[in-house]
Amino acid sequence: MNHNALPLFEVFIRSKRGLDHRHVGSLHAQGHEQALEYARDVYLRRSEGVSIWVVNSSDIVASQESDVEQFYDPMDDKPYRHATHYQLPDEVKNL
Amino acid sequence: MQEKEHERRQQEFDAKVANEERIEPKDWMPHDYRKTVLRQMSQHAHSEVIGMQPEGNWITRAPTLRRKAILLAKIQDEAGHGLYLYSAAETLGTSREDMIAALHLGKAKYASIFNYPALTWADMGAIGWLVDGAAIVNQVSLQRTSYGPYSRAMIRICKEESFHQRQGYQIMLVLARGSAEQKALAQDALDRWWWPSLMMFGPHDAESAHTAKSMQWKLKRESNDRLRQKFVDQTVPQAECIGLKMPDPDLSWNEDRGHYDFGEIDWDEFWQVVSGNGPCNRQRLAHHIKAQQDGAWVREAMHAYQEKQQARSARSAA
Ligand SMILES: [Fe+2]
Numbered sequence: 076m077n078h079n080a081l082p083l084f085e086v087f088i089r090s091k092r093g094l095d096h097r098h099v100g101s102l103h104a105q106g107h108e109q110a111l112e113y114a115r116d117v118y119l120r121r122s123e124g125v126s127i128w129v130v131n132s133s134d135i136v137a138s139q140e141s142d143v144e145q146f147y148d149p150m151d152d153k154p155y156r157h158a159t160h161y162q163l164p165d166e167v168k169n170l
Numbered sequence: 171m172q173e174k175e176h177e178r179r180q181q182e183f184d185a186k187v188a189n190e191e192r193i194e195p196k197d198w199m200p201h202d203y204r205k206t207v208l209r210q211m212s213q214h215a216h217s218e219v220i221g222m223q224p225e226g227n228w229i230t231r232a233p234t235l236r237r238k239a240i241l242l243a244k245i246q247d248e249a250g251h252g253l254y255l256y257s258a259a260e261t262l263g264t265s266r267e268d269m270i271a272a273l274h275l276g277k278a279k280y281a282s283i284f285n286y287p288a289l290t291w292a293d294m295g296a297i298g299w300l301v302d303g304a305a306i307v308n309q310v311s312l313q314r315t316s317y318g319p320y321s322r323a324m325i326r327i328c329k330e331e332s333f334h335q336r337q338g339y340q341i342m343l344v345l346a347r348g349s350a351e352q353k354a355l356a357q358d359a360l361d362r363w364w365w366p367s368l369m370m371f372g373p374h375d376a377e378s379a380h381t382a383k384s385m386q387w388k389l390k391r392e393s394n395d396r397l398r399q400k401f402v403d404q405t406v407p408q409a410e411c412i413g414l415k416m417p418d419p420d421l422s423w424n425e426d427r428g429h430y431d432f433g434e435i436d437w438d439e440f441w442q443v444v445s446g447n448g449p450c451n452r453q454r455l456a457h458h459i460k461a462q463q464d465g466a467w468v469r470e471a472m473h474a475y476q477e478k479q480q481a482r483s484a485r486s487a488a
């Protein structure tokens with residue numbers, strides 16, 4: 076059996092309650108259940124997390140670095156979205 | 171047997187809360203905890219969205235193109251905050267449609283402050299400085315709320331709030347240093363927004379129906395009165411810095427307490443606005459309902475497009 080024929084899953088782990096799940100890597104498995112088990116074996120051998128998400132890699136839609144212009148360029152001319160844009164006297168506190 | 175199981179789960183839940191661990195969506199949680207956190211998140215989400223109305227009122231009348239761009243960016247952030255919070259609420263299995271329907275039926279509430287009108291440009295300053303300022307005090311405390319998705323939404327939101335408050339304060343500063351007429355405009359806005367801002371923290375602790383339970387669950391981390399005091403203590407010196415006067419004759423620094431003393435809130439007014447009789451309650455809700463109805467064709471078009479796409483890919487797969 077050709078291992079590469081198995082679908083690819085992306086693995087996300089929540090290392091601690093209260094934190095977001097973070098992407099840790101990917102693995103091949105025959106289905107979601109198996110991907111969860113493999114993820115445990117591959118990424119959680121030292122209790123690195125309290126919760127696992129597995130997602131079919133083919134279900135992930137990603138932007139590309141070459142999209143950077145159309146995605147982020149318009150942000151460059153909006154410095155006023157940052158708090159530091161507003162000059163206030165030094166004696167003003169807690170703002 | 172079942173009772174034992176329930177008891178065990180309750181103990182597990184209590185231990186997590188006691189240990190400062192967060193409760194995550196798939197965890198078991200007491201029915202009332204779920205109900206309370208849902209109510210709080212939906213109310214918070216609706217507040218972000220309804221809160222766009224008083225400021226939206228001034229977009230077309232901002233004094234300069236720069237101020238207009240800033241105001242737009244600020245309001246856009248508030249829309250984003252609403253989205254963060256609706257999706258945090260959806261982790262508990264409720265739907266956005268249900269939450270909005272509850273709002274329209276008057277079953278779900280939003281922050282009463284947004285039932286006051288924004289009458290002049292200076293109100294854009296007062297809202298950013300005071301209303302966002304009060305919201306920040308509350309939200310900073312809620313970064314440690316026990317429900318994980320709510321806590322994470324608060325952390326994200328707090329990162330964006332500082333800009334809101336600073337742009338508002340800067341509007342006030344410019345007006346306060348301007349002509350006599352401009353300074354009067356700033357003072358008038360402060361006079362009208364100061365007390366409603368203090369009301370944002372809710373009733374006194376002794377009269378707050380939900381406080382005790384929420385504190386026990388660590389959904390709420392600090393009491394209404396403590397948060398209000400924190401806000402007063404940091405805001406009074408900010409007013410002094412720009413030569414504006416707080417509309418409270420009883421306001422004074424209390425050396426012994428290390429806090430400002432301040433006058434009593436007009437609780438009759440507070441309850442009037444909460445129960446639907448503020449200056450703009452009907453207008454705010456009517457506007458939201460109209461916007462929802464006017465947008466119906468866009469949602470329908472999106473559904474039609476989705477169905478068409480699905481039919482097309484089904485055909486090409488066949
Ligand atoms: Fe906000």
Ligand SMILES: [Fe+2]
Pocket residue numbers: 248302331334
């Ligand atoms: Fe804000």
